[in-house]
Amino acid sequence: MGAGAVVSPLLLGGCSAHPLPGEGKVSRTPTYCDMCFWKCAAFVEQENGQAWKVTGNDTDLHSEGRLCTRGTGGLGSYEDRDRLKKPLLRVTGADGRQTFREVSWEEALDFVAKRLQSIAADYGPDRTALLNHGSGANHFKHLMRAYGSGSNAEPAFAQCRGPRDVGFELTFGEGLGSPERTDMEHSRCIVLIGSHIGENLHNGQVQTLAAAMRRDATLITVDPRFSVPAGKSKYWLPIEPGTDIALLLAWMHVLIDENLYDKDYIERYATGFDQLAEHVARYSPEWVYLETGIEPRLIRTTAREMAASAPATLVHPGRHTVWYGDDTQRSRAIAILNALLGSWGHKGGLYIKESVQLPKYPLPDYPKPKTTFRTAHGDRYPFANEGVSNALIEASIGPDAHYKGWLVYGTNLPMTIPGIRPQLKAAMDSLELVVVVDTMPMEITGYADVVLPECTYLERYDDLRNAGERHPSLALRMPAFEPRFDSKPGWWIAKQLGQRLGLDKYFPWEDYAEVIDWQLKQVGSSLEEMKKTGIKNFPRTRPRYFSPGQAVHFYTPSGKIELYSQQLADKGFDPMPEYTRPEQPPEGFYRLNYGRMPAHTFGKTTNNPLLFQLAPENTLWVNPLVANEKGLTNGEYVRLANPDGIVSNRIRVRVTERIRPDSVFMAHGFGHRSRRLHLTHEVGADDSELMTNVKVDPLMGGTGMRGNFVTIVKETV
Numbered sequence: 001m002g003a004g005a006v007v008s009p010l011l012l013g014g015c016s017a018h019p020l021p022g023e024g025k026v027s028r029t030p031t032y033c034d035m036c037f038w039k040c041a042a043f044v045e046q047e048n049g050q051a052w053k054v055t056g057n058d059t060d061l062h063s064e065g066r067l068c069t070r071g072t073g074g075l076g077s078y079e080d081r082d083r084l085k086k087p088l089l090r091v092t093g094a095d096g097r098q099t100f101r102e103v104s105w106e107e108a109l110d111f112v113a114k115r116l117q118s119i120a121a122d123y124g125p126d127r128t129a130l131l132n133h134g135s136g137a138n139h140f141k142h143l144m145r146a147y148g149s150g151s152n153a154e155p156a157f158a159q160c161r162g163p164r165d166v167g168f169e170l171t172f173g174e175g176l177g178s179p180e181r182t183d184m185e186h187s188r189c190i191v192l193i194g195s196h197i198g199e200n201l202h203n204g205q206v207q208t209l210a211a212a213m214r215r216d217a218t219l220i221t222v223d224p225r226f227s228v229p230a231g232k233s234k235y236w237l238p239i240e241p242g243t244d245i246a247l248l249l250a251w252m253h254v255l256i257d258e259n260l261y262d263k264d265y266i267e268r269y270a271t272g273f274d275q276l277a278e279h280v281a282r283y284s285p286e287w288v289y290l291e292t293g294i295e296p297r298l299i300r301t302t303a304r305e306m307a308a309s310a311p312a313t314l315v316h317p318g319r320h321t322v323w324y325g326d327d328t329q330r331s332r333a334i335a336i337l338n339a340l341l342g343s344w345g346h347k348g349g350l351y352i353k354e355s356v357q358l359p360k361y362p363l364p365d366y367p368k369p370k371t372t373f374r375t376a377h378g379d380r381y382p383f384a385n386e387g388v389s390n391a392l393i394e395a396s397i398g399p400d401a402h403y404k405g406w407l408v409y410g411t412n413l414p415m416t417i418p419g420i421r422p423q424l425k426a427a428m429d430s431l432e433l434v435v436v437v438d439t440m441p442m443e444i445t446g447y448a449d450v451v452l453p454e455c456t457y458l459e460r461y462d463d464l465r466n467a468g469e470r471h472p473s474l475a476l477r478m479p480a481f482e483p484r485f486d487s488k489p490g491w492w493i494a495k496q497l498g499q500r501l502g503l504d505k506y507f508p509w510e511d512y513a514e515v516i517d518w519q520l521k522q523v524g525s526s527l528e529e530m531k532k533t534g535i536k537n538f539p540r541t542r543p544r545y546f547s548p549g550q551a552v553h554f555y556t557p558s559g560k561i562e563l564y565s566q567q568l569a570d571k572g573f574d575p576m577p578e579y580t581r582p583e584q585p586p587e588g589f590y591r592l593n594y595g596r597m598p599a600h601t602f603g604k605t606t607n608n609p610l611l612f613q614l615a616p617e618n619t620l621w622v623n624p625l626v627a628n629e630k631g632l633t634n635g636e637y638v639r640l641a642n643p644d645g646i647v648s649n650r651i652r653v654r655v656t657e658r659i660r661p662d663s664v665f666m667a668h669g670f671g672h673r674s675r676r677l678h679l680t681h682e683v684g685a686d687d688s689e690l691m692t693n694v695k696v697d698p699l700m701g702g703t704g705m706r707g708n709f710v711t712i713v714k715e716t717v
């Protein structure tokens with residue numbers, strides 16, 4: 001499709017459906033943004049009842065009243081013509097071909113409830129799993145737990161932050177959460193390992209990083225690619241891909257060897273220092289140089305810079321941490337380095353989070369499920385404290401499969417889990433029921449028996465935002481518009497299913513607004529107040545940092561920061577991070593590097609008419625040496641092929657020095673195969689499709705995605 005050929009109706013200011021603003025009555029409705037998972041508070045502004053714009057809520061300390069491109073583009077998700085409009089039921093035609101038939105909500109919900117009941121009768125309610133992502137999933141988590149299922153998994157764990165959170169839990173007894181507890185606004189030195197903040201546009205992080213840079217904080221970026229933050233750094237360390245653990249161990253080596261670590265902090269709070277010192281003795285900067293390509297002098301200088309600013313030094317834990325399959329260990333190395341610098345619990349490092357003590361709406365206890373997601377893990381992944389999506393999918397294949405039914409909410413599994421398509425297809429053939437709740441006709445809807453169209457976040461109530469962070473606050477999401485077409489809010493869908501399953505006592509409300517109002521009244525506010533303000537800020541009840549010499553109990557088995565992990569040793573894993581050399585690309589292949597672009601969130605916004613207009617397709621970053629050798633010019637289309645014979649959709653070349661000659665780079669989220677996405681169908685290439693070589697983290701089941709290689713195939717016109 002010609003990417004430039006489509007003009008979004010929303011951008012045609014002045015057309016009859018969208019009068020020019022400034023003449024009529026303006027109203028505003030509070031929400032918090034759902035264009036990504038950062039949840040910035042916002043107002044939806046309307047003029048004479050017509051959608052006008054989305055603006056930041058100035059009283060929101062989490063976003064400082066600012067929205068990113070995607071947040072302001074939120075109206076596009078409401079306006080999108082390709083939205084799911086009615087419930088769909090899979091039917092087999094006379095010719096044996098399967099299609100979807102539009103049905104009423106009654107018919108769709110009755111069908112789902114009946115199948116769920118028959119699965120429960122034959123096998124038990126615990127044999128239906130929820131695969132979910134996003135804040136709206138809470139309604140379905142509630143439904144499934146009330147029903148007696150204990151199995152859910154979200155790609156935010158095994159495809160994203162799982163290794164990081166497990167690595168930090170093993171070390172400090174706590175994870176990072178979302179938003180991360182990074183105190184960048186006060187940092188004097190920030191180390192970014194991969195984290196490409198600026199392209200990764202989590203609002204608060206961009207702002208606090210910018211604040212630190214205005215104060216001349218030292219920025220050290222470790223990235224094989226010349227990323228946006230690399231360009232703003234005092235030190236850019238263009239590391240050999242996949243060798244980060246070696247660098248982290250060398251930094252520890254220098255801190256210990258030169259007595260630069262925080263002795264007082266380590267003595268007071270940590271255990272296993274002697275083992276660590278012995279362990280890292282081998283990792284001299286000279287040896288590590290051979291692996292990482294980072295010169296010994298630079299390793300020492302950067303370690304000294306970190307120590308000079310400590311404890312206001314943050315070695316950023318990252319977020320998308322599923323790289324090479326040894327990711328929990330890399331994250332542990334990052335955690336240990338932060339411990340040596342004394343930054344956990346200190347200003348400019350990692351702060352203590354606090355959320356609002358918001359009572360839960362009174363409901364009966366959930367039944368105890370017979371099995372949980374751990375059944376799907378078996379004896380694998382002993383440190384996975386959440387469901388591993390791949391494991392749940394695998395446990396849904398074949399006649400003896402554990403799971404017989406799926407509810408999929410807000411996650412586009414075929415593009416989200418690399419290498420999973422054959423298993424998804426097999427699971428679909430075995431499962432007795434696959435229900436997909438989505439807003440758009442994404443690829444996952446093609447795997448469903450029933451598709452339930454949810455309205456967008458701009459048309460519904462969801463739970464109050466109440467994340468642990470710097471400043472405790474509540475934010476309201478309420479409908480700015482009536483649901484378009486025949487779409488419905490998630491809370492309504494969950495309640496309707498609940499009623500049909502005999503679970504009325506878990507859904508005693510007529511409207512979810514009642515739950516929110518009740519909760520708000522318990523903390524001295526009300527829905528009425530929040531409808532005006534959108535945000536309520538609360539004072540902190542405990543300090544954000546440790547006080548000097550404070551006794552601290554960490555939630556690890558020893559009650560201390562565990563530099564040496566007995567938990568890991570007991571389960572047969574390395575108690576301290578070890579480095580192993582990553583696989584190298586075979587002759588003629590390039591390493592497939594990928595990441596974010598500012599204008600989009602994964603694949604969920606690429607069909608959004610406003611954001612499509614800004615960034616219609618992804619590009620393939622290619623080094624000039626490669627471009628010369630292959631005779632590639634800027635802007636020409638190529639395809640990528642992987643060693644398993646998978647060929648990508650076409651993608652435009654961008655020739656740039658910012659990528660190494662042995663790698664190529666693209667943003668994730670493009671190359672949609674669903675024909676019902678009219679703007680973005682087959683525009684750009686999909687990294688997931690090419691990732692057939694996945695390295696699974698044995699500790700927690702993470703999907704390591706970075707060890708994939710591709711060749712460039714010239715497009716013959």
Ligand SMILES: Nc1nc2c(c(=O)[nH]1)N[C@H]1C(S)=C(S)[C@@H](COP(=O)(O)OP(=O)(O)OC[C@H]3O[C@@H](n4cnc5c(=O)[nH]c(N)nc54)[C@H](O)[C@@H]3O)O[C@H]1N2
Nearest residue numbers: 194195196200201222225241242319320597598600601602
């Ligand atoms: N605009 C936008 N922002 C987003 C999102 C989005 O979809 N769109 N998604 C959000 C989410 S859920 C997440 S998880 C985060 C992800 O964002 P991050 O956590 O920042 O992602 P990473 O994958 O850790 O980082 C990608 C960077 O790692 C570099 N890299 C590749 N290989 C290596 C290596 O071997 N070593 C090192 N040191 N670096 C390497 C790449 O060149 C790239 O610059 O972004 C969040 N922010």
Ligand SMILES: Nc1nc2c(c(=O)[nH]1)N[C@H]1C(S)=C(S)[C@@H](COP(=O)(O)OP(=O)(O)OC[C@H]3O[C@@H](n4cnc5c(=O)[nH]c(N)nc54)[C@H](O)[C@@H]3O)O[C@H]1N2
Nearest residue numbers: 133159160410411412416437438440442602603604668688
């Ligand atoms: N190859 C590759 N795979 C990756 C990544 C990568 O960089 N490369 N990144 C990984 C990371 S960090 C993450 S966090 C995951 C993200 O994984 P996902 O969350 O699955 O990301 P999306 O592909 O954006 O899919 C979101 C789905 O939710 C639907 N949706 C959007 N809004 C709503 C709503 O209001 N209600 C409902 N019911 N549905 C809605 C969208 O239409 C879409 O189908 O992907 C991971 N997978």
Ligand code: SF4
Nearest residue numbers: 033036039040068071
């Ligand atoms: S960072 Fe951007 S997309 Fe994410 S919640 Fe905030 S405004 Fe929305």
Ligand SMILES: [Mo]
Nearest residue numbers: 156160161320
């Ligand atoms: Mo993520």
